[in-house]
Amino acid sequence: MHDKGMSVSQIAREVGRDRKTIRKWLGESEPAMYKRHTYKPKKIDPYREYVLRRMSEGCVNATVIFDEISEMGYDGGITQLRVFMKPHRQAAEEKATTRFETLPGEQAQVDWGSFTVNWHGHKKRIYAFVMVLGYSRMMYLEFTENEKLETLMGCHVRAAAYFNGVTATCLYDNMKTVVASQDDRGKPIWNERFAAFATHHGFKLRRCKPYRARTKGKVENGVKYVRRNFWPRVRTFTGLDDLNRQARHWLDTVANVRVHGTTHQRPIDRYPEEQLLPMNTVPFESAERHLRKVPSDALVTYETNRYSVPYQLVGYMVEIQDERNGVILFFHAGKLVAEHTKCPGRHVINKKHFEGILTGGKQKVPQPIPRLIENPAPEVMRRPLSVYDRLLKEEVVR
Structure with a gap:
């Protein structure tokens, strides 16, 4: 190609190689001889199967796995472990986030959505509290004026009344009304008042990883479902009380009685299997x-x-x-x-x-x-x- 007058750039595009590689080849008098690559054993080899199994279980934290295999006798470095995990990480994360299922009564997921309405001739933002039971996919929806702590706790109480109980744990993102901050190890420091509220009513707090909101994909999809299915049905409303009556009607006649795309069952049919805990009847001054x-x-x-x-x-x-x-x-x-x-x-x-x-x-x-x-x-x-x-x-x- 070069003898026929093609430039280095033209040759690189034609053969799909970098221009530096083409220049290197042109500088050689004859093709390089093939050299067989010999595999050198690595310290991580005896633990490959264990690492892959842990990743398939949803653990993609190299530090955690490093501590586990070190106790089993691994004496290599964490960099070698990370290099081995890298090509398998994406598949493991997708499996952990999109296929993660919970047992009946084990977990609920909570999130907020925001919507714009015409409020007496002016645009106003209102908020939608959405809670989804992880096993049955039963949903609760309520529209509010704000996302403040008192409002959040009130929504939990009314959701528990709708579901007739609470799950063992509840999963949130890093909303400030729930997660105040995190310590040096990355563990959440809970909002003191909300943590007391959760303890009072008998459920534990869980947080999804920072910048990984898809780990609570059930409720994320729930908010999208509200936006695409319920919101287009709303033409007029006289106030939030009326809007919430429309939302309750939609929950009972559409959302919780349709065949769910993941479970292929109606949430209302799976709901009797939920083993919900009774909520404390003594009110928390929220x-x-x-x-x-x-x-x-x-x-x-x-x-x-x-x-x-x-x-x-x-x-x-x-x-x-x-x-x-x-x-x-x-x-x-x-x-x-x-x-x-x-x-x-x-x-x-x-x-x-x-x-x-x-x-x-x-x-x-x-x-x-x-x-x-x-x-x-x-x-x-x-x-x-x-x-x-x-x-x-x-x-x-x-």
Whole structure:
């Protein structure tokens, strides 16, 4: 090719080799002789089978495997182990993340999704809490105003009520409301309050690896399913409470009764096999509550709106708990006394809160009756201006 006038670059493209290789060959007087490569035994050889088996089980951490084979007698370096593991790592990771299955009742996965809505003429972001049971693929969905810690804990309580129990563990990504930070060894340092909440209700916290959110692929796919299947069905809604009613209907009639693409069974059919743990019936003080004194009209103010409570509580203190999902709860002495749908810019009144109001004679307070006023303003005598001019002149003369 070179003798016929082809350049080094043209020859390299034609034969599929680097230009440096072509120049090297052109500088030789004759082709190099074939040399048989002899394999040199490596210290890792006796442990190849064990390493491959551990990788097939989902362990792709070279440091962990190095410690294990060192105890078995391996006296080589960790670099040799990493070189051996490298070509097998991708297949092992894919198997560990996409084919990982859990036993009934063993694990649930949690994640957030964000959605944009037209909120009274303005764009507003709302959030979707999604929990998926790892074995059955049963799903819980709830829309909220934010992703704060109190909201997260409230969603867990309502999800447990929907599932009628909790799994032994719950898997999260590195959301700050769950994972505060990590130590020098990379182990998570849990949010103290959320860890206490989990302990109170009997489940353990698990974290997927940093930058490896696909290890919680079940719930990741769940969020995508909500976005592609439920969200296009929503045309209008009156508030988060109404949106969550639509979401619950979708869960019960679509999401949890369709044939799942991985299990090839309906989640509702696999659900009876879940061995869920009972949730602690003693409430964990998870929500931020706001104290208010009940005024004489029994309408309590919260965020510029007014909500009714039973008239018997006039003069007493009540606690307001905003669930951030379109529902507001009112407590007195630890007991729920009122529940309202959050409606901005309105007075929200439950007529039952005013039933039985009695007068001093134990008679029901009558409805106010409008009083007719025949002459709402006094009559004014009209006089010509000349009369006032004459009176003014008389006053000046005096």
